[in-house]
Amino acid sequence: MHEPLIFEHSQPGRRAPGLSEARQSALNLPAAFLRGDVPALPEVSELQAVRHYTRLSQLNFSIDTHFYPLGSCTMKYNPKVCNQLAMLPGFTGRHPLGPASHGQGFLSCMYELQEMLAAVTGMAEVSLTPMAGAQGEFAGVAMIMAYHRARGDDARREIIVPDAAHGTNPATAIMCGCEVRELATGPDGDIDLEALRQAVGPQTAGIMLTNPSTLGVFERQIQEVARIVHEAGGLLYYDGANLNAILGRALPGAMGFDVIHMNLHKTFSTPHGGGGPGSGAVGVNQRLAPFLPVPVVGKEGDKYRWLTETDRPQSIGRLSAFMGNAGILLRAYIYMRLLGAEGMRRVADFATLNANYLMARLASAGFQLAYPRRRASHEFIVSVKDLTRETGVTAMDFAKALLDEGFHAPTTYFPLLVPECLLIEPTETESRQDLDAFVDAMVAIRQRAFQDPEAVKAAPLTMPVRRLDDVRAARQLDLAWPVEQSA
């Protein structure tokens, strides 16, 4: 199926409904400020636009249409009601700079969300402003640095990051002006404690950890890790990417973490939206609370108000023009009210049940696990490196062949330290039947790899396009219509 560009549907002079010409007159401004040409936007009817973007949508895989076991991304069902209620005109129509006295409904939701997120993470206070996980990470590291600076401890500029960490972790540390020290993982997936003892010192600002880790296992020595880092004078940062695995089962605050970010678009089921908006709320313990990004919602008596730089003079400042992705925060709030305390614990329970079931079934079907002696958290890693050696079929080929079978591919080639890996996260909202069908597809592809490896390497064949020429995409840049004629 091929859908032309919207520009190719365009005809000069065609219009969708809008403001009538009767209300128009020229701008009352000097000509030097005005635009002389007409920007080349498409000219289409409303039906043409609706049909075009509906047809484009049908070229996508999504949670609503396909099982989407993308490891580390928590592609669970996004309840329809969360979107519908967050789009109520009272919420969408509220101006961000409107008076707090006339925004008590919205502010009460945000205050309660702060309280609930603090409760599920075991932290003292929460700021909702970071607009994605990476910005939450930025806020976290910036707070760690502000804490050391406030104590005159300026030599602490090094952030320790495990080699299995998300790429955002080291990139964030650099944005905060820190240096990065990589830490090796032990053979069983836990941190190498001896390497950690060697790494910490008076230069240590902190460590960034995901727990359960990106290897899909719980870091069993987390209390000892916390002790080593704290005794060296550093702080612990929790990357909340995998919070779904322990919701209602364990609290990062109790593990010894000083600061945490939460990916509300993962654990609290706000939409991924084709790559955003995310939401990366941060939680802190008491010692970092003065440094939280502003604004935060405060409560005085039964009234809610914004706490700003005036109330929080040590704040690391503002990370968005207003208060972050408010509408996404509302969706997370609605989701938490629907689930409640019991429902949140069920999230971790059934995400973990599904992951361990899928892992057990794939293992018994002959797939090689990266950590066969460990429990899966809410995700686990399969490595196809033996298959690659025997047949030439790689993890990427496997991923593409799964698309033809009607499944979105798992995350491939991450974490970097496991060769030819597939990181598989089924989430709690998938049924046993769907998991079984996925196993059947994996087994079928594996058989095909032995019988006819070229067929697997040719996949996908049923998608709107076959494999794309990425080299050409990068060398012969075509980033806008019409094609730019420059370098």
Add this chain to the structure above:
Amino acid sequence: MPYIPHTDEEVQEMLAAIGAVSIDDLFDEIPDALRIDGLDRVPVGLEESAVSRLMQSRAATDTGSVSFIGAGAYEHYIPAAVWDVATRGEYYSAYTPYQAEASQGSLQLIYEYQSMMAALSGLDVSNASLYDGATAFAEACLMAVRANRKTKSRRVLTTRGVSPLYRAVANAIMAGQGIELVELPNRHGVVDIAALAEHAGEDYAAVAVQQPSFLGTLDDVDALCDWASANNSLLIGVCNPLSLAVLKPPGQWGTHGADIACGEGQPLGIPVSSGGPYFGYLVCRQPLVRQMPGRIVGRTVDLDGKPGFTLTLQAREQHIRRSKATSNICTNQGLMVTAATIYMALLGAEGLRRNAQACHHNTRRLAAGLSALPGVEQVFDTYFHEAVLRFDRPLEPVLDALADAGIFGGYPLGDAYPELGQCLLVCATEMRTADEIDAYVETLGRLLSDSRAA
């Protein structure tokens, strides 16, 4: 169980396949001391109908007022088709299009978005969007510091017409890397071009100007652009995308055009919704593209030579380059860009022009009416769709009284601009009717004369 499909029987069978007795067993690698029985301080779950009632009542608490606030977030009419299509599950519940073959819809849409932003701005290349206007400004400054090969300067010279909220965010984001903003003084609401002479010969990675400015005024961007290039600085333009339908776009400023443009995408079909989610746009000249942060979609061909779309230039990004990436950004604001692209397709250049003109005329009508009241005067004459009014008394009680009458009167400027104490920034978009504008004038007139009498 809400959203969990398992039957009791299935749970038992699945546990048996794992070789576990209970779900509790699956958490046995968590040290005992860390395992909890439940969550305190979290309420019990509610049925969907109960949550619906709760949210309806909270939303109702915040409705009923008419807003004349702009200051970076603008209430525009959004055609019903925009969000009806944008919230289709295939857009709403998809992830980042890393598996290109299964994401051609999102990828082609982003390519179309990039094309539209390039057309609006008059520049060559757009990325797939950033978080919001403020972070787009910060990323533009960081990009300029990386991209400017003629200087190693870590300073950006900025007009004070760049939103004070954007400058605050840029300072927070850039502080760790020791990059600072140096502010140019304002005169009559715009940059005093003569004052630039003091900065000649000094090293700046970039000069930043917002057009229209936060105060609604219009700077001599041609002169600023040429001054920047004569001083080996890049020029960053911050623009409301709606204004680009009628105002000279950054690509046409001065002799060579701006190098980078950025801003808040919210006016393109995104509701004001308490400040987000919005999206930031970022466009640049082609030679700077490898210093651009964030995702970029390119058109290429597949194995059969058929056109297709894919994420490209990923060697700039954190998931490949880790600590050497151009930014830590991982997401774009995909869903917001989906809505904005549909919005731009529906309105076209002509629809955007009509909206821009309607906003301009509504604000002029409002400013004329308000400044005819005793004790209120208009401060600047030349503006796009926001006007500054000076009052003869403190604003807070006036704004409170207006809010009690169901009118959000505007944004007080005194904190951000001490030289504009007792000044109010007002905006009337195409959404404000003549009756609403007249009601604001009448209500303010009554309030001012009442308090004068008192």
